[in-house]
Amino acid sequence: MSYVTGLKCRETDCGREYPNQPIHICDYCFGKLEVAYDYEAIRADLSREKIAARAPSMWRYRELLPLDHEPTVGREVGFTPLLRARNLERALGHGEVYVKNDAVSYPTLSFKDRVVSVALSKAREFGFDTVACATTGNLGNSVAAQAVQAGLRCFIFMPADLEAGKIVGTSIYGVNVVGISGNYDAVNRFCTEVADRYGWAFVNINLRPYYAEGSKAFGFEIAEQLGWRAPQHVVAPMAGGSLITKIDKALRELAHVGLIDEAPTQVHGAQATGCSPITTAVKAGEELFTPQRPDTIARSIAIGNPADGFYAIEVIRRSGGWAEDVTDEELVEGISLLAETEGISTETAGGVTVAVTKKLIEQGRIPADESVVISITGNGLKTQEAVVDRLRERSIIEADADQFDRLLNQLHVIVA
Amino acid sequence: MAITVKAGSALARLFDGNRVIETHGATVGEVLDNLGVRDRLCDESGKLRRHFNLHINGGEDVRLLQGLDTPLHDGDELALLSAIAGGATVARKVWLTFPHDLVERPLIWEVGRSFEVITNIRQASVSREVGIVGLELSGEEEEVKRAIDFLTEAGVSVEPVELGVVE
Numbered sequence A: 001m002s003y004v005t006g007l008k009c010r011e012t013d014c015g016r017e018y019p020n021q022p023i024h025i026c027d028y029c030f031g032k033l034e035v036a037y038d039y040e041a042i043r044a045d046l047s048r049e050k051i052a053a054r055a056p057s058m059w060r061y062r063e064l065l066p067l068d069h070e071p072t073v074g075r076e077v078g079f080t081p082l083l084r085a086r087n088l089e090r091a092l093g094h095g096e097v098y099v100k101n102d103a104v105s106y107p108t109l110s111f112k113d114r115v116v117s118v119a120l121s122k123a124r125e126f127g128f129d130t131v132a133c134a135t136t137g138n139l140g141n142s143v144a145a146q147a148v149q150a151g152l153r154c155f156i157f158m159p160a161d162l163e164a165g166k167i168v169g170t171s172i173y174g175v176n177v178v179g180i181s182g183n184y185d186a187v188n189r190f191c192t193e194v195a196d197r198y199g200w201a202f203v204n205i206n207l208r209p210y211y212a213e214g215s216k217a218f219g220f221e222i223a224e225q226l227g228w229r230a231p232q233h234v235v236a237p238m239a240g241g242s243l244i245t246k247i248d249k250a251l252r253e254l255a256h257v258g259l260i261d262e263a264p265t266q267v268h269g270a271q272a273t274g275c276s277p278i279t280t281a282v283k284a285g286e287e288l289f290t291p292q293r294p295d296t297i298a299r300s301i302a303i304g305n306p307a308d309g310f311y312a313i314e315v316i317r318r319s320g321g322w323a324e325d326v327t328d329e330e331l332v333e334g335i336s337l338l339a340e341t342e343g344i345s346t347e348t349a350g351g352v353t354v355a356v357t358k359k360l361i362e363q364g365r366i367p368a369d370e371s372v373v374i375s376i377t378g379n380g381l382k383t384q385e386a387v388v389d390r391l392r393e394r395s396i397i398e399a400d401a402d403q404f405d406r407l408l409n410q411l412h413v414i415v416a
Numbered sequence B: 001m002a003i004t005v006k007a008g009s010a011l012a013r014l015f016d017g018n019r020v021i022e023t024h025g026a027t028v029g030e031v032l033d034n035l036g037v038r039d040r041l042c043d044e045s046g047k048l049r050r051h052f053n054l055h056i057n058g059g060e061d062v063r064l065l066q067g068l069d070t071p072l073h074d075g076d077e078l079a080l081l082s083a084i085a086g087g088a089t090v091a092r093k094v095w096l097t098f099p100h101d102l103v104e105r106p107l108i109w110e111v112g113r114s115f116e117v118i119t120n121i122r123q124a125s126v127s128r129e130v131g132i133v134g135l136e137l138s139g140e141e142e143e144v145k146r147a148i149d150f151l152t153e154a155g156v157s158v159e160p161v162e163l164g165v166v167e
Helices: A039-045 A048-052 A058-064 A086-092 A112-126 A138-150 A164-171 A184-198 A208-213 A216-225 A242-256 A277-284 A309-319 A328-342 A348-362 A380-386 A401-410 B009-015 B028-035 B107-114 B141-154
Strands: A004-009 A033-037 A082-084 A097-101 A130-134 A153-159 A176-180 A233-237 A266-272 A323-326 A372-376 B002-007 B020-024 B052-056 B077-082 B089-098 B117-126 B131-140 B157-160
Touching (some): A039 A058, A039 A242, A082 A216, A086 A328, A112 A130, A112 A138, A130 A138, A138 A164, A153 A184, A164 A380, A176 A184, A184 B157, A216 A242, A277 A309, A323 A348, A328 A380, A348 A372, A348 A380, B002 B009, B002 B028, B107 B117, B107 B131, B107 B141, B117 B141, B141 B157
Parallel strands (some): A097 A372, A233 A266, A233 A372, A266 A323, B002 B077
Antiparallel strands (some): A004 A033, B089 B131
16 A cells, blocks of 8 residues: 655645646746655554564665555665774774665665666556656666666666766666767756657656655665664765755654654765855855856766755755865775775765765764764766776786795785 | 748648748748648638737737738748647746846846747745746747747756756
8 A cells, every 4th residue: 555645845835735646846836846645654554573574675664665556666676784884983083983885786886776766666657668867877877777677668868978988887788878969958958858748757857756755765774774763964975966855854754653763863965076056055055056067077976956956955954964075086085985994985976975074074063973874875886987096006926926925025014 | 932931840740840941922821822731721711720820020920910911022031830729839847047147137028028938937036146037938849949049048047947857
């Protein structure tokens, strides 16, 4: 059975309600639509024990996800590791740091697997046979992989000038990949027009209210893996700004339905300085952001005009969190720091999140004795070019034990 | 008399998909005859059907002139559009971002005057840094596109209401 009551405009002074359907914008005020639930029914039906008895995937929280029936796409997605990062704690001079690691998300190594599994399952419920998205990488990887598995026809739109490596990650699945020439604004406008014209399930356009709900599982898992409690701080990267609002929503929902006692979590947003419309607005005390032209190597989070930017600013402010941005150099240091302390290789967005966490700790915004979860959303294999120049040079020797002895001497390694 | 006919995208199917057609004729009616579309565009009494609009050189509707008998001059441009009530229309929701130097110009009024579109303001907010208007533009697809191009050229940033969707 479903606990979804319909869609509701997210603008608090509007709040108009709509029945379940593939729409995403309030006709009245242009606010974003959000899925509404019958929380009283969920509170009565859902318990920690019930969840614990289910398979370790994001669907163990299915009552709080927006499907009418059991998921049909991506049933195995989610429940990635949350680990206590003791080495990183020492490096940061902090007492309680955790890493929520979606770099190992199944099947395509980014948190987009979560939102896509919800969107494609919902697309099937609505009866769509074709799914699509506009992407610069991670989203396309996941839509393509999961569409193929689900037997859905699939179109992926990408800027024509995207690097070859990014295209391979999607093309490998044999779906229709279309490169669009033109500047970002033109490509972006084109994609919304295609969504309008062909009546397909465009996962992050007409299915966006459902799609975005998938991010909540990231927050649900954090709370359960911490022993059913909310952390004092969460740091998350911001591209369109949706993830951070959904982590916040997830924790508040858990408190609302009685699965955790309280949700006092301060959520902090991270961006690259070269594309920082949200952090700039937060730091300036503005309620609205000014769009920017992205100029950063953190391409996966470089959205100059973030779809959920307004809501991200609102959530950061309400939760008592903050927002910071870091340079490309700092984000590469962030990648190295996480890799060299915790053995986790993350993409540029993860480097941004680690480097911003470091900055917020240094600023005292995340006190050293308050728990913090760092949200790692993508895998380092996807952006190797960002770090290749700063890797330690490897040693090359002949297949000869004496040569290896000499090398050990050079490296000052003492062999017992 | 050489006449250029420009058809809105919804009507291009009348001309094998062409949107710009070079033809000739001394009156509007003659042009329609030469294109072989008089029967499609006019009712039994010979009047232009309600849901089509014809404009000469971007000016007035020919109904306000002499209808199908309106004389044409060499080089005239005849725009053939489907009126909003006729279907084949779009309603495009956009956010307009106005830079400081444009706030006093009545651009939305200008759009309503210059193009066959309905402008419907749904939201507006202004901060120290940026002014934003949520506008729905409805009309024939090509006309809506022309209105958006006009705003863009005037210096207004026009974004789909979804904002950035390339993730």
